[in-house]
Amino acid sequence: xxxxxxxxxxxxxxxxxxxxxxxxxxxxxxxxxxxxxxxxxxxxxxxxxxxxxxxxxxxxxxxxxxxxxxxxxxxxxxxxxxxxxxxxxxxxxxxxxxxxxxxxxxxxxxxxxxxxxxxxxxxxxxxxxxxxxxxxxxxxxxxxxxxxxxxxxxxxxxxxxxxxxxxxxxxxxxxxxxxxxxxxxxxxxxxxxxxxxxxxxxxxxxxxxxxxxxxxxxxxxxxxxxxxxxxxx
Amino acid sequence: xxxxxxxxxxxxxxxxxxxxxxxxxxxxxxxxxxxxxxxxxxxxxxxxxxxxxxxxxxxxxxxxxxxxxxxxxxxxxxxxxxxxxxxxxxxxxxxxxxxxxxxxxxxxxxxxxxxxxxxxxxxxxxxxxxxxxxxxxxxxxxxxxxxxxxxxxxxxxxxxxxxxxxxxxxxxxxxxxxxxxxxxxxxxxxxxxxxxxxxxxxxxxxxxxxxxxxxxxxxxxxxxxxxxxxxxxxxxxxxxxxxxxxxxxxxxxxxxxxxxxxxxxxxxxxxxxxxxxxxxxxxxxxxxxxxxxxxxxxxxxxxxxxxxxxxxxxxxxxxxxxxxxxxxxxxxxxxxxxxxxxxxxxxxxxxxxxxxxxxxxxxxxxxxxxxxxxxxxxxxxxxxx
Ligand SMILES: Nc1ncnc2c1ncn2[C@@H]1O[C@H](COP(=O)(O)OP(=O)(O)OP(=O)(O)O)[C@@H](O)[C@H]1O
Ligand SMILES: [Mg+2]
Numbered sequence: 001x002x003x004x005x006x007x008x009x010x011x012x013x014x015x016x017x018x019x020x021x022x023x024x025x026x027x028x029x030x031x032x033x034x035x036x037x038x039x040x041x042x043x044x045x046x047x048x049x050x051x052x053x054x055x056x057x058x059x060x061x062x063x064x065x066x067x068x069x070x071x072x073x074x075x076x077x078x079x080x081x082x083x084x085x086x087x088x089x090x091x092x093x094x095x096x097x098x099x100x101x102x103x104x105x106x107x108x109x110x111x112x113x114x115x116x117x118x119x120x121x122x123x124x125x126x127x128x129x130x131x132x133x134x135x136x137x138x139x140x141x142x143x144x145x146x147x148x149x150x151x152x153x154x155x156x157x158x159x160x161x162x163x164x165x166x167x168x169x170x171x172x173x174x175x176x177x178x179x180x181x182x183x184x185x186x187x188x189x190x191x192x193x194x195x196x197x198x199x200x201x202x203x204x205x206x207x208x209x210x211x212x213x214x215x216x217x218x219x220x221x222x223x224x225x226x227x228x229x230x231x232x233x
Numbered sequence: 234x235x236x237x238x239x240x241x242x243x244x245x246x247x248x249x250x251x252x253x254x255x256x257x258x259x260x261x262x263x264x265x266x267x268x269x270x271x272x273x274x275x276x277x278x279x280x281x282x283x284x285x286x287x288x289x290x291x292x293x294x295x296x297x298x299x300x301x302x303x304x305x306x307x308x309x310x311x312x313x314x315x316x317x318x319x320x321x322x323x324x325x326x327x328x329x330x331x332x333x334x335x336x337x338x339x340x341x342x343x344x345x346x347x348x349x350x351x352x353x354x355x356x357x358x359x360x361x362x363x364x365x366x367x368x369x370x371x372x373x374x375x376x377x378x379x380x381x382x383x384x385x386x387x388x389x390x391x392x393x394x395x396x397x398x399x400x401x402x403x404x405x406x407x408x409x410x411x412x413x414x415x416x417x418x419x420x421x422x423x424x425x426x427x428x429x430x431x432x433x434x435x436x437x438x439x440x441x442x443x444x445x446x447x448x449x450x451x452x453x454x455x456x457x458x459x460x461x462x463x464x465x466x467x468x469x470x471x472x473x474x475x476x477x478x479x480x481x482x483x484x485x486x487x488x489x490x491x492x493x494x495x496x497x498x499x500x501x502x503x504x505x506x507x508x509x510x511x512x513x514x515x516x517x518x519x520x521x522x523x524x525x526x527x528x529x530x531x532x533x534x535x536x537x538x539x540x541x542x543x544x545x546x547x548x549x550x551x552x553x554x555x556x557x558x559x560x561x562x563x564x565x566x567x568x569x570x571x572x573x574x575x576x577x578x579x580x581x582x583x584x585x586x587x588x589x590x591x592x593x594x595x596x597x598x599x600x601x602x603x604x605x606x607x608x609x610x611x612x613x614x615x616x617x618x
Contacts, residue, residue, distance in 0.1 A: 043486075054611075054615075055611075058610075058611045063526075063527055063610040063611050063614075064609075064610070064611035084531060087526065087529045087530070088529060090529045091528065094529070096527055098524075098614065102520065102521075102524045102614075104239075104521055104524070104525075105246075106239065106242035106243055106244070106246060107239070109236075111238075114235070115235075115528065116528045116529070118235055118530075119528070119529050119530065135580065182459030192541055218336070
């Protein structure tokens with residue numbers, strides 16, 4: 001099953017199921033999913049709309065809980081953690097990139113990137129330094145004092161990427177990070193993620209509809225009707 | 234620091250909504266302070282009551298008087314220092330809207346019993362030496378522009394006739410709570426003319442003011458005095474000055490209760506307004522709360538930013554309202570003048586105003602904060618876009 005056997009798995013999804021109740025009906029979104037992701041890999045998760053991609057990503061990232069199965073991520077079985085342990089675990093291990101960026105509108109780019117560091121116990125100066133490094137890396141050190149509404153979609157997504165990496169997490173998760181961007185911006189953002197994976201060895205899981213985006217990733221997995229099909233088209 | 238910045242920026246996010254809520258809050262706290270001050274003013278006479286003064290009045294009712302001969306008998310009671318007496322004159326000055334207390338008092342020692350009325354000794358001497366002299370409070374004199382030597386005409390109602398008094402003295406209050414709007418003239422002047430016009434009403438005191446040595450003995454002394462006149466044609470009721478004045482105020486208890494209810498209602502209304510503002514803001518920001526939770530911020534953090542915002546709004550309004558209360562109160566004080574003579578905002582009122590302000594801020598945050606802490610991240614994020 002593992003593509004790069006020499007590496008440690010960062011994510012081990014073991015027979016995970018998840019269903020939602022819609023009215024009287026129970027929808028089985030994920031059916032006994034198994035998935036292993038090696039450290040340093042860049043995985044694209046594809047599949048038709050409603051196939052459960054976001055659901056699976058959320059489970060791995062610890063912002064939702066499965067009905068059954070276990071999820072060992074960054075060495076911890078996160079199904080065993082309570083809410084506050086899980087929150088602390090997320091802060092340490094997961095960086096999030098959303099389709100709609102989800103920056104806080106009242107904070108500048110720099111402040112948005114600093115935000116997760118408030119939970120880190122770093123000094124004010126250290127926070128600023130780390131945030132500056134992250135912003136530099138995404139190529140936005142010249143727009144740090146702009147508010148999100150003053151930035152283009154692509155720029156906002158780059159700020160969001162800076163926010164995701166500023167804590168140096170074990171895992172980056174991205175749910176359709178280019179879904180709301182024009183082609184040029186999308187290419188930029190994908191290049192950035194590719195760079196984070198190649199140059200910094202970041203493990204990335206990315207949900208996407210876009211075959212171009214998936215092409216950047218080393219591994220592509222397909223979800224269909226709650227079942228994970230083994231790799232590529 | 235970052236937290237305060239976040240709270241303040243969130244507060245300024247919906248300018249119009251925030252400003253309107255602050256104004257509403259200011260008006261509510263202003264009303265709260267003024268209403269409380271009205272109640273305070275109402276009870277101010279009581280607050281000024283001295284614990285070593287008793288009042289002896291007719292047991293049947295204040296309307297009935299007591300023979301002036303009681304003075305000597307009361308003076309005999311052990312523990313009694315001084316006795317003076319007074320009659321409620323009422324009467325009309327210019328027209329019926331001009332209200333201030335007009336009282337006939339025993340000139341020889343009435344003011345000895347009321348050290349809180351500060352009078353120039355020369356003026357007091359003149360007052361004691363001239364039968365138709367009168368003394369008025371500072372505020373009264375300022376209000377009507379009277380000067381020493383002026384003749385002040387009153388039309389009698391309880392004691393009919395046209396009365397004329399010469400202003401010989403001004404008193405000012407020793408404390409802020411001392412009523413400076415009273416008008417005193419000499420009991421013997423009243424009695425003298427009663428002897429001519431209606432002799433059966435002469436030789437009567439409306440009530441006696443009894444100064445006692447030891448306030449602890451007020452109970453026993455009161456009982457001793459009342460026992461003296463048991464089974465006489467005019468039985469007495471003696472009580473502390475405070476109880477006596479409360480009796481006066483009690484007549485209007487219903488009004489005071491109404492005012493108190495109104496001030497609670499005002500607070501209740503503004504609480505709902507602020508709670509609604511906060512609920513609207515929180516609803517708009519559910520996805521932001523979800524993002525914060527995703528990043529690992531806990532419920533305490535969410536509560537602090539929400540409560541911080543609502544307390545900030547409440548404080549802006551509350552402080553504004555309390556600041557406005559001062560000029561408003563002085564306008565009130567000027568317009569109401571003698572009706573509620575002691576009209577100033579007390580420290581207690583300001584303290585309660587602040588407490589209510591912060592309380593409203595915190596209470597308004599409870600519901601939105603509760604919702605924010607319950608938001609399920611995955612679900613809230615699905616609704617974005
Ligand atoms: N909180 C929820 N309550 C009810 N149903 C839900 C909930 N979350 C997801 N679902 C359902 O589960 C299924 C999978 O949803 P999911 O968001 O994981 O799909 P997806 O593959 O990410 O789709 P898309 O490509 O459109 O984003 C859908 O049918 C969705 O309606
Ligand atoms: Mg999705």
